[in-house]
Amino acid sequence: MARPVDRHRRSQTLARATDYVLTHGLADLSLRPLASALDTSTRMLLYDFGSKERLISEILAEARRRLAELYATNLDTGALSRSDTVHAIWTWLTAPGQAPYLRLFFQVHVDAMARPDAYTDSGRPLITDWLGFLGSDVRADRLDPTTATLVIATIRGLLLDRFTTNDPARTDQALARFTQLISD
């Protein structure tokens, strides 16, 4: 046994690659530009991760982990009413820091529509159920599964609107109307 594996290099490459994908997106991700932005080489990326596909898979897992942790540490909806919970979730999701994550996961969502097989692990959905932590949080409160589906879908639809039309006020108002509709 000589020269032990340098796990630190690999995990730091993964962290920086995740940063890169969060700002540049997945659509036209290419190993050579990625490698030079990370001060490494495609040789090392493939050495560490085996293939581009596996690298992406690990990047997405890392991004999901980060978002879930941000959510867990920054948002406590325990003492809020149902409508205040939805409002707090909306405010947090639309803060600038979360935008790269939401953009990325919208990309994954849509890609999963076109290539479902790429996002299933032995038949079960894998990456698609981001905001899943959000769902279970909401559901643990006072919401039946049907309303939970509705709440998450509405938030997602309004996020898509907000990101593509750049009219924050309009989506804020629509969300307020929604919380008013579902208030106890």
Add this chain to the structure above:
Amino acid sequence: MARPVDRHRRSQTLARATDYVLTHGLADLSLRPLASALDTSTRMLLYDFGSKERLISEILAEARRRLAELYATNLDTGALSRSDTVHAIWTWLTAPGQAPYLRLFFQVHVDAMARPDAYTDSGRPLITDWLGFLGSDVRADRLDPTTATLVIATIRGLLLDRFTTNDPARTDQALARFTQLISD
């Protein structure tokens, strides 16, 4: 002036290219496979449309035209109540025939998030406001702009859910809950 331009060939190529994109998606569209599927050549595609970018632009316009016409001829919401209107729109959108159009426009929507410039014409949104005909239809009824935004976003969010989780019953129930919330 000799040998007049064959406009029929061009428009038929556009029609068949639109079919192709509706079934294969935009993400990995490539001229050579497209050309051979259409029994033509990349040479002719570029001869007729100038560049891949302009071809895609015309394909998207064609797809949007088709969906709007399908909507206009198949759906008459004039005599329906507000909640019945939303329900009718949902039923129509989730019918199998519309799925390729919705998948395609979700792709465009998300791509517009990453590359906004590609979808604006002198600053104004261009392709992004599909379902615009839907919005104006709904708005012409009994809905203020805020509720119209909410309705469209909710439908869009539920469509995204339905397409990626393949659980039609759950999204149908959520939509029913929504129409119940917004009923007059």
Add this chain to the structure above:
DNA sequence: TCATTTATGAAACGACTGTGTCATGAACTA
């Protein structure tokens, strides 16, 4: 010091990309 394992650069491979060039065909008018 030496064997062994990890790390990493340089370069190549074959496939594919959108696009341009050059030629020649085919269809029309005068």
Add this chain to the structure above:
DNA sequence: TAGTTCATGACACAGTCGTTTCATAAATGA
């Protein structure tokens, strides 16, 4: 029939892509 314009095949160009091969360097334990 000659002249003009459109149509179209064959092919090359200059990239980029993910991945592989071959070599060698660096770090460790015996």
